[in-house]
Amino acid sequence: MKSFKDKVAAITGAASGMGRTLAVELARRGCHLALSDVNETELVRTAELASQHGVRVTLRKLDVADRAAVFAWADEVVRDHGRVNLVFNNAGVALTVPVEHAKISDFEWIMGINFWGVVHGTQAFLPHLRASGDGHIVNTSSLFGLMAIPTQGTYNATKFAVRGFTEALRMELEMEGACVSATCVHPGGIATNIAMAGKVDPAMEKLTGATIEQHKRRANKMISTTTAESAALQILTAVERNARRVLVGPDAKFLDKLVRLLGSTYQALVIRQMRKLNSRKPR
Numbered sequence: 001m002k003s004f005k006d007k008v009a010a011i012t013g014a015a016s017g018m019g020r021t022l023a024v025e026l027a028r029r030g031c032h033l034a035l036s037d038v039n040e041t042e043l044v045r046t047a048e049l050a051s052q053h054g055v056r057v058t059l060r061k062l063d064v065a066d067r068a069a070v071f072a073w074a075d076e077v078v079r080d081h082g083r084v085n086l087v088f089n090n091a092g093v094a095l096t097v098p099v100e101h102a103k104i105s106d107f108e109w110i111m112g113i114n115f116w117g118v119v120h121g122t123q124a125f126l127p128h129l130r131a132s133g134d135g136h137i138v139n140t141s142s143l144f145g146l147m148a149i150p151t152q153g154t155y156n157a158t159k160f161a162v163r164g165f166t167e168a169l170r171m172e173l174e175m176e177g178a179c180v181s182a183t184c185v186h187p188g189g190i191a192t193n194i195a196m197a198g199k200v201d202p203a204m205e206k207l208t209g210a211t212i213e214q215h216k217r218r219a220n221k222m223i224s225t226t227t228a229e230s231a232a233l234q235i236l237t238a239v240e241r242n243a244r245r246v247l248v249g250p251d252a253k254f255l256d257k258l259v260r261l262l263g264s265t266y267q268a269l270v271i272r273q274m275r276k277l278n279s280r281k282p283r
C-alpha cells in the first residue's frame with residue numbers, strides 16, 4: 001500500500017501502546033479509523049487524539065476472543081465507512097508462568113486473545129479487504145514468535161502460532177496475485193502498558209523470591225528499548241514496502257540474527273542470561 005490517505009483502517013487493542021500510536025499516526029496521514037478494545041475509557045482517549053487530525057473515527061468495545069463479535073464488527077466497519085482497507089490485529093496480553101505451572105485455563109485465555117483474536121480479525125476482514133481492491137492485513141506476533149524464553153511458554157505458543165499463520169496467509173495471497181497482502185510484526189521491547197497490565201502467576205514468587213509487582217516492574221524496565229511512537233512508524237513503513245516481516249527495534253533485529261546464526265544453541269545463551277538475572281536481588 002503506497003499511501004494511507006483516505007484509506008480506512010481497523011485496529012484492535014487501540015486503547016493503549018502500539019494500537020494507540022498506530023491510530024494517531026494513521027490519522028495524521030489522513031487515514032479514517034475504526035478502533036476497538038475491551039477498555040472503552042482509554043479507547044475514547046485514543047479517538048480524541050486521532051480525531052484532531054480531521055479523519056472519521058468510529059469506536060467499538062470489543063473482545064477479540066469473541067468470534068461472533070469480531071465478525072459483526074467487521075460488517076459494522078464497512079457499513080459505517082463504506083469500505084475497509086487495513087486491519088491491524090494488534091490486541092494482546094502477557095502472561096509469565098513456567099509451563100509446568102500453567103493451567104489449561106491460562107493457555108485458553110492467552111490463546112483466545114493473542115492467537116484466536118488474530119484469526120478472527122483476519123477471517124472477518126479478509127472478504128471486505130478484497131472488496132476494497134487494495135487491502136493489507138497486519139498481524140502482531142513478537143520477537144518471542146522467533147525465539148522462546150523460560151516462563152513465556154504460553155506467550156511463545158501464541159506468538160509462534162501467529163507467525164506461522166500469517167506467513168502461510170501471505171504466501172497464499174501472493175500465489176493468487178490477490179489485491180490483499182499480509183505483514184507479520186515482530187516487536188522487541190516496546191515501552192507500552194503490556195508488562196504492567198499482564199498476569200504473573202503466583203508460582204513465580206515461590207520460584208524466584210521476587211513478588212508479582214517486582215516481576216512486572218522488571219519486565220516493564222526490560223521492554224523500554226523502543227518507544228511506541230517509533231514502533232508505529234516502523235510498522236507503517238513495512239506496510240508501505242509490503243514487507244513480509246518487520247522486526248521492530250534494535251533488540252528484535254539483533255536477537256533475530258543471533259537466533260538464525262546459532263540455531264537451537266541460542267537456548268544455552270538465554271539460560272545463562274536468565275540465571276544471571278534471577279541471581280540479582282529483586283527490587
Ligand SMILES: NC(=O)c1ccc[n+]([C@@H]2O[C@H](COP(=O)([O-])OP(=O)(O)OC[C@H]3O[C@@H](n4cnc5c(N)ncnc54)[C@H](O)[C@@H]3O)[C@@H](O)[C@H]2O)c1
Binds near residue numbers: 189223
Ligand atoms: N510491548 C512490547 O514489548 C511488545 C513486544 C512484542 C509484541 N508485543 C505485542 O504488541 C501488541 C500490542 O501490545 P502493546 O505492547 O501495545 O500493549 P498494551 O497493553 O499497551 O496494549 C494492548 C491493548 O490490547 C487490549 N486488549 C487486551 N485484551 C484484549 C481483548 N481481549 N480484546 C481486545 N483488546 C484487548 C488492551 O486493553 C490494550 O489496550 C500485543 O499483541 C503484544 O503482544 C508487544
